Amino acid sequence: MRAQAPAGCAVSLCREPAEFAALADEWDRLHRACGAATPFQSHAWLHSWWLSYGTPGRLRVVLVRAEGPSGRGELIAAAPLMLVHRPLPLLVPLGGTISDYGDVLVDDARAGLALPALAHGIGRAARHAVVDLREVRPGGAAERLWESWPGPRARLADSVCMELPALPVEDLVARMPANRAQRVRAKLRKLDALGIEAHPVPPHEVAGGVDLLLRLHELQWRGRGVNVEHLRPRFRDHLVRATGAMAARGHASLTEFRMDGRPVAAGLTLRAGRLSGGYLYGADPVLRERKADVAAMLLREEARQAAGHGLAVLSLLRGSEPYKNHWRPEAVTSGRLLLARPALEPLLRLHESRARMRERAAEMVRSRLPAAREWRGRLNDWRARGTNGGPPGQAPVTAPSGPPRGG
Template sequence: MTTAATTTAPPAGSALTVTVCRDAHAFAALGPRWAALHRRSPAATPFQSHPWLHSWWLSYGTPGRLRLVLVHQGPALVAAAPLMLAHRPLPVLVPLGGPISDFRDVLVDPGCPGAPAALLDGLRDAAAGAVIDLREVRPGGDAERLYRHWPGPRSRLCDSVCLELPGAPLESLLDRLPGRQARRFRAKLRRLDALGVTERAVPADEVPDAVATLLRLHALQWRGRGVTPEHLRPRFAEHLARAARQMARTGEAAVTEYRLDGEVVATDVTLLSADLAGGYLYGAHPALRERKVDITTMLLRHDARQATGSGRRVLSLLRGTEPYKLHWRPVPVTNQRLLLARRRLAPALWWLTAQAVGRAACAELARTRFPALRRWPARLAAWRPARPGADTPTRSAGGAAPG
């Protein structure tokens, strides 16, 4: 397979070919063609980029389970469904990226009219013995078109809620707030400037060291409080450093250091696609709180500049509806879970649907009737000692934590 990058639309007269890639080395070689397809896909998010997905596979993939459904037109890649085989306990095809990715989707070149149908055929063949379970599909994603035209049993469910702001200067975002609240945030911004907090864009070659600093600061920030167990594992740190460095080289990520009195006191990672900028992870020294620095406001100002300066339409706070995000009056956007199956696997699809509905009902009952139960996972995580030699934790994916 050629690794030459395709930067323009593929030749219209070329025939479409559909293949399923199961080889990790071939996945790596797809990088330039995948990047070209990602640039041509308006609905793509940073979590569908090749650096993110391939790095995730290196850290989390299980040998023998890779299932990339690919559509080529001549040498150009015009559609791709990055999937892997899993058992839950039924065989399912799930997107690469896992729970640490806020959005998951397929990629389709809008300039190739036959690409959606060809990808649909490829997915139907790949689903001969497994249900396709596409989680965290952002509204307007390419997978929606596949769902609409799927010839067999299908099911659509609600998934995580994300919060979004317009890609606008911070002053415009403040104008959307009630006067008293806007004045409070402006006072926090003036304090940042008075203290002399500065920002530095980290060059791609320095990103691994900056990510290590991010994790170290985050460990200090969350000491004594619960963290997601996955964020204690070395594979997460390896993935983030590797993916962020590659994405910084291509303009799909921005790593920023915040300095005070010459010292790095915070570091964060912002992920970027053609239409979207989203603050993914950060670490901040607890001393910032002692000096009355509002970390959320500091990060949001940077992300708003990032989105505005690059013409991106959406500033995403990613998953979660924490109160500190709601202060900015964002728009809630609900991701989707799309289940697709061949007719003979309809019972498996309905079983997965019923299981998801039952879990959602139990979660809602716990939220409304037994709210104290929601605090126990964090408490248990806080009591669990870190393993010797384990990498430091990061906050969960999906927006900045409160300052």
């Protein structure tokens, strides 16, 4: 590994939560300067996540600044990481398993200077740990870091995300086969006939909007394997903080859907850079009784928002559920990027081997024991009945994703 940081920049390690909190403005500038950044790398999302899930003493945020004539220079790269000790010493991204994408941030205009310095800083921070960057979207800044990494490295496949072009729903329907398009248009007409209307939740009403979203989400999944984390107070607090701050910056939209004047559904959409994605929704079972296609309702609104903001990608985020495939999305596989110092290559290979074995075991369960998903759902329902918030912390970094957030 490089002994010194490249000339022209300064590298530091942020370990204090108060210092991380104070980075908001310059972090936001860097986030805008990194074309591959997703909403899950915004300061509002990451700092809120840390407040709900961070472990004291484990924060490890690598910062790279261009040296300026008057001391502290402009932030040109950052790696938001934390230290965990299970199953072995690892540096993992902030955001945990509730974030669909993980990445580092690099100012595209100064990548030639920033990337070597970021690699130096991460190598110094990972003196006794393997760096495990999960859920890196293809084209992410972490891919460029991995490609130029001077030490041992490995790459594995991570989750599949489904993506559509950010077009109005009429254009998305036009991409479908004629029979499918005809059925979808009929479902959209049904939604209109029911009088369902979308109403944006203003930023100052986000707390109430999140509470409504989570109540409807629990009602929608009751008895069908709810993700227990979505019922915990720490998750609610994180969504309120993050959504409020991101909505004020135009990076989040909370939408309430009403029928006959009362709320029957709510959805949270996050956006940044070129990408927009529906993160979480909840729907009253009355919509199923009225034969309303909730997925079509949500996608129409998300497509309208994405096209209206001039974005390129409408992501359906993690999971390849059948209802997503109706829209003919592209399946995009995120990467899991492992990095280490030369002295830790045996540890990296051990972690790589463990990760591959876990993935093979999970695939075997999915293919040979299809009832396992049903049993996991029943277990989650049982746990949900006893959920009281639980202790702070994050799920194991090698745990598989929970049930789909949307349906």
